[in-house]
Amino acid sequence: MKMTKLAALAAATMLAGMPAAWAEGVKVGMITTLSGGGAGLGIDARDGFMLAVKLAGRDDLDVVIEDDQRKPEIAVQLADKMIQSEKVDVLTGIIWSNLAMAVVPAAVAQGKFYLSVNAAPSALAGKGCNPNYFSVSYQNDNLHEAAGAYLAKAGFKKPFILAPNYPAGKDSLTGMKRFYTGELAGEVYTKLGQTDYAAEIAQIRASGADSVFFFLPGGMGISFMKQYADSGVNLPVVGPAFSFDQGILGAVGQAALGVKNTSQWSKDIDNAANKAFVDGFQAEYGRLPSLYAAQGFDTANLLISAMNKADVKDADAFRAALKEADFPSVRGKFSFASNNHPIQDIYVREVVMEGDVITNKIVDTAMTDHANAYVDACKM
Amino acid sequence: MNRETIINLLIALGLIAVPLWAIWADEPFIITLATKVAILALAGVGLNIALGLGGLVSFGHAAFFGIGGYAMGILASHAQNYTPMMEWPLLIEGTKSMPVIWLVAVLASALAALLIGVLSLRTSGVYFIMITLAFGQMLYYFAISWPAYGGEDGLSIYVRNGFPGLNTLDPAQFLALCYAVLFVVLFLSSRLAKSAFGLALSGARQNEDRLRTVGIEPFRLRLVAFVISGAVTGLAGALYADLNRFVSPTMFSWHMSGEIMVFVILGGVARLFGPVAGAALFIVMEHLLGGISEYWQVFLGLTLLGVVLFARGGLIGTLAGRKVTHD
Amino acid sequence: MTDPVLVTHDICKSFGALQASRDISLDLRPGEIHALIGPNGAGKSTLIKQIAGGLRPDRGTVQFLGRDVTALDTAARARMGLARTFQISALAMEYTVLQNAVLGALGARGGVFRFFGNVLKDNDLRSAAEAALDRVGLSDQAGTVTGELSHGQRRLLEVAVALTLRPKAFLMDEPMAGLGADGSKRLTGFLDGLRDEAPILLVEHDMDAVFALADRISVLVYGQIIATGTAAEIRENPEVRKAYLGEEDQ
């Protein structure tokens, strides 16, 4: 791979003349979205991560946190700052794929470890994979694939599918169609940031579909669900967890009840680590944890497990320790595929009312020990 | 020497002294910040030609900034993937050479400015502000939904492009290069302001009737100014892409247009060093406030508001007093 | 007699129901000062705008130097040598007096698209500008910012800028306005000598100046020229007396 060679050259040149980094312990740079519209996700990931650090009581783990404002250019500059000035060993925290694409290749080329708490674009899983890059969350396509698998398994014959017109949206529909190969009632790309879905809902109504699959992260999904629920179209809805996560459910309200969504985590997964996490999170922050918080929590625990086995200065040993994934994941089973993305079960959750709180409950398993479609494309 | 000249000299000295200190104190990130200041200042210098001299309040300069950025991204990505951009009717290959990229960035953004200018300059006042904004948004949405070069994900360039005789991977050398470009453009822009063209352009801003009455049609002047302005901002875009080794549609967003405008106004409209002072102040604030509070943008907003309401003429206007136009 | 420099032929212009110009035909001959007078709202400014190129007449033509210029814009007419001064000073107020004059000289010479050299150090432009300033007596104010000039000085600067254009004809819209007795007198003297250089179409309210200067006078009332003639003829004209006395009645 020519790219990697060039990148290594760049790294060598950039590192030349830098003094020896942090002498002991591990310094982590967390770049995440803490201001603006998407701040909720970053805050959850940060809180989950810091909770794990606190519960582990590690004072040799130093975390520097910066706000990327959801702007890729800012994220790049913060990464430069973390690497050049803070001299961190490990980077983490990025929520959005486009920001990850901006930061990760350069960071790993400079010999840093990158542990993803969320974003895991296909470009970094296949051709652009790197031994120093680990995704602790999933590969971006996973939840969509699981939704496709679930639709096929549940016997739907004619889903209508929609996603925003940007790369992650196209990956989503591609991923869904990888495991649902039947007929589609329609396939629509909406404008990124669109808030009114009346036109699409009318198309759904007219299309003769028997179900709806959508991927509309953030406010887009909230708008869609509210409008859909009010439209009188009563087709079953399936989607990835993003629009039905704890942070967002409150805003969608009852419109979300009954929706099936795919997720690799849920707060009712029955294991000790998850119970400690859910209780600890509620005690610490006074709210229910979200998927992003769970991913942040697992990321920190993965890092701590590697710290227990190897010195971060010994990159090969540390990398091997990370790859073992010898930590108690809140998801239960967890291991890395050869391209450093998780092999895990993906569940089907249903949105339910628990007391007066709207939340999710696992109703099925969509895929077992699922890895991703890019394993073979990754040569490292 | 008048006060503004002294202030300009102090700013220039500061620009050079801070990175020298950073090298001595081993604070490499300060060098990155200084590079960012220089590049954004350059974008502001570009806008200032339209805004300060010509009175053309463009709310769409992110269009040129983004085009410059994508000129770099597209050329360099073809070079790094060893795929030609075009094979027929003639073979065009990508490149990793900064001078070539700069030339393409300047030409492409100048051409865009020509097209946007021809249409926009038919309007004036608020309509001009809004139509330039609309063109910027048009390109923004185009960049997001155009899949060939990454769409919203943008394009990563793994290694910074090269400049003959320099190691651009060394932050200090890249900074020196950006400074050199900035100072050359500042020099040219100071000449421009005093030239026949500058006299007429600024005259058109002050009184359009006067200009027509002496036989000069303002439209062509403004169009040329808009093209020069767009080209300089496009050059800044190419450098910014190289600083980040990354381009994305956010370079086209209206926030970017707003920020470039903020640099100019914060520093002082139509002041030679206004954009430099403005960009430096803005980035220092962003850097310092960002460390204090999660809600730092509130304080940034309050500071900007304070400058507009109470420090008219921006930083340099406040320090140097009234503008002196004669020699 | 030589051909007139400037001719309007049956110009008509209306704004909605208001007819601001009705079949106006007048001419400006070499060497003369032709004054245009009329009560407020008679349509003098509208007529001047149509002659200068700021407004297109609904009907009729404007000829300058024997050429039909009706379709040309202000800048093109200015380049042909039609120099105009404004009722309300139209100057670049942030510029110095010298810069304003150099701007005029630049317009006359052409070569606006020069981006590098210092325009104030261009000897041709500077000497043309300084000569014009000298003629109106503003040389000692060359470095003053125009916005700081007195009202009268601005009027003089307008005239100076017009001079830098080396015009074939002047259009002057109330150059005496706000000048005061002394200033009016001086400007009157100056314009008196100017007519040999290029004829002047003079819109003016100051009747002393008009009667002192004008070779011919046209009277515009309600968008129509009701009389044209020498000062003496106009004084005797009953219609003119009626129009002006009518105004005084109000």
Add this chain to the structure above:
Amino acid sequence: MSALLLIEQILNGLQSGVMLFLMAAGLTLVFGVMGLINLAHGSLYMVGAFAAAGAAAATGSFVVALVAALAAAAAAGALIEMLVIRRLYERDHLDQVLATFALILILSEGTRWLFGSFPLYLDVPDWLSGSVTLPGGIQYPLYRLAIIVVGLAVAAGLFGLISRTRLGIRIRAGEADREMIAALGVDISKLYTMVFALGAALAGLAGALVGAIQSVQVGMGEPVLILAFVVIVIGGIGSIKGAFIGALLVGLTETLGGVLLPQLFGLFMDPSAATTVGASLASMAIYILMAVVLIWRPSGLFGVRA
């Protein structure tokens, strides 16, 4: 596409156009009367939505929520006008743009400070939920019909206000000549505060109405703000009638463009490319519309030549 679906989509375009009008009306009034560009108008939309969500959570009543939205946005508008905006009337557009840009930062992050980083809940009330069957068999959400009705009623009220009442006469006089209105003995600064608060209240109302079917979150006003600018530029700045026509044009273009363009390209391209190209073009459609209008009429459809 069937005729029924097309009619339904036209209704959708109408609905989004009517909401855009509520936003654009305030923007264009403020510009027409005070000559001010207000970039922070979208923040007032957001303030309305947040106030409505807060009030609905506290009382459970949608009507109270709407009243709260109107009151909060009007109060915020009046406050902003008195503290900041009135210092900007005599300034050029540049200072106005910068100052109101700063206001966006303050209001957005301030709101996040108060309400947290997660979207808030605001839903359609029970008595307006569900859909009704229109003549011809079109199923259409009741709430959206209600929005169209409210929007048209507000538009009618606004026309009445401007053309019939004393406030309207003063507003029109203020547009024509500021000195004249001052000479008439009207307290001009009070008038300006009222106009600004009125515009803010309309934006707040739009925020609350739309918030119930969209997402109440920080930054929700910015896309709408840009659209509202497109609307008033197309309609002619300062013209309420222009804002109305412009809003409907933009609403219809955006809705129908998103539906029809991909189908149009589908006629001669393969489906997935058609979807991509169509969707890309649709997202640029209103800006293209605006550019075309301005090239044809540089002061918008109903603008007065500056």
